[in-house]
Amino acid sequence: MTNSSLVISNLHVSVSGKSILKGFNLEILPGEVHVVMGPNGSGKSTLSYALMGHPDYEVTEGTVTLDGKDMLALPSWERAQAGLFLCLQHPIEVPGVTLESVLTESARAAGRETSMIRQQMIEEAESIGFEEKFLERPLNVDLSGGEKKRNETLQLGVLGARYAVLDEIDSGLDVDALAAVSQRIQGFTDEQNLGVLAITHFSRLLEVLEPDKIHILNDGCIQLTGGPELVNRLEEEGYQGLLGT
């Protein structure tokens, strides 16, 4: 039997020979929202890049499976095709390449119909208040930080991923944009059973997004796991108080 879940087991990741993640474990079921919080340098971004297979992040030990499928054996694009989506903290600008061409090629590789891509883009853009004129821009070029995050959310919607890793999607977003983006993601979770791994510094993302679990990451592995109430304790005590360091 194949378990429907994203399972990260004993993940060890090195960057330039330096060990960053040291035995990270997490299981996310469809429709669940898991939040990973942690101080700077705790390995949050490393986790997101390693999951998606960035060449600079070397997995030295452990496994990642999506619905039973070994993700680490696959190139990035096949991980995406399997249903994994990474919402980057700093989306990359790619001059001369349009969003539509990327989404079309992705659909083509999946053997899906490509004629509806444009319409889907327009609908998703509307649902998060992403101005339609931005759809014509080369990927992320000349977009503000907030527009880039809306653009990431739009792509998540069009690609129809099953699990999304959101790397600080809240950073650089103003109040309205944050509300629009987090409502949309909560919608994917409620309606399409999207599993979410949200990496964040701040609790404000959680005003709309309803977390099932909060995990505190420090020194490369999860130190503490709890329910939403953990956020309040973190606000009061800080990482030092919470982790007793």
Place this chain on the structure above:
Amino acid sequence: MANSNLEGFTADISESFSGPNWLSEIRNEAYSQLDHVEAPNTEEEVWRYSRVNELNLGELTPSSNRPENFTALPIDRFSSSSATVVLQDGWISNITIEKEAEEDGVIICPVGDLEDGVKYFGAALEKPVDLFGYLNRAFGPEPLVVVVPKGKVVKGPIVIVSLTDTSEAVFPRIIIHCEDNSEVKVVEVQTSSNTEAVISPVLEVTVGQAARYSHCVVQNLGARTWQFAHQAVDAGKDASAEFFIAGIGGEYARTRTDCRLTGRGAFSRINAAYFGEDDQTMDFRTFQDHISSDTTSDLLFKGALGDSSRSIYSGLTKIRPEASRIRANQTNRNIKLDPEAWAESIPNLEIENNDVVCSHASTVSPVDENELFYIESRGVPTPVAERLILEGFFNEIISSFPVEEVSAILQEAIVGKLDRRTLDQSEQLHE
């Protein structure tokens, strides 16, 4: 004697070319100087990294016979052209001028047909800059001249197709003169059959006061052809001279472009896209000479190098002491697609005035790892993602070309090269 290896380039051949007396004198004079002209060698900065040392001039003879049979040429796609000219092996074989351009007084003819033709020859290039320039003068058939009258705007492009179908040395020359306040676009399609020809074309352009000149070069030579092209432009007061170069074919294709900003307020632009494959070498040298104040130059060269192809970009932007309020940009970007591919990029500035805004930038790197990761992370297969990035990379140049048909030719050539890469990659996967 510096050029004892020029045995095939005889006085008899030089004297055999037709044309007016003044042209014969130019040929004679150039021929008599050949012994004193140093053969180019890679020790000189302007020939550094070039493959000129591989060329054995002693094995070459100049093409001296007017070809009898002319090949059908791909000119029908320029539906809106104002005129078409066909040069074969450097000889003018056909000139067609549309009615509107003719009524406007646009002149397109062999230079000897003009009584005052001599005043156009050498107007933008008084003296050859190297041995190939002297050979062009001594062994070139009668040059083509284009004169655009004062104040006239030529609507469609003038299309000049230069076809080489010989394995000899070929020396075409095109001379263009835009009188004051005129406007014209010229498209030069350079093509050759599968011969080992060595082509040294010279293009001279003078742009009068406030005139607007655009020149598109489609270098689509055969895979075994060598080319040493020289383009020289002189821009007058408030004139605009723009060059757009598509480097597609050839085994070794060198283009040297000299922009002389002579008049106050003159503007020059050179945009180029080149894509090397197999063992092609694309060699570009540029000189932007800011002679007068308030002049602007802009330069953007973008290239991709696959297989074991090579490219050289070497450019000098020079600001003279008496030239103030100058703006000059010089950018060269190269994407190295394979480990054996190689790109050399040398942008230089020589500034002798304080009141200038100058920039220069150059990069040689593989496809950006982060751009590739980003597109792949959306579910796009690696070769397709690489392709999207390359198409995007060239898009900036393609969209800048002022003649739609030329943009389309460049786009098709890039797509064709990318298709061959995709095919090679999938064959390698299945081996």
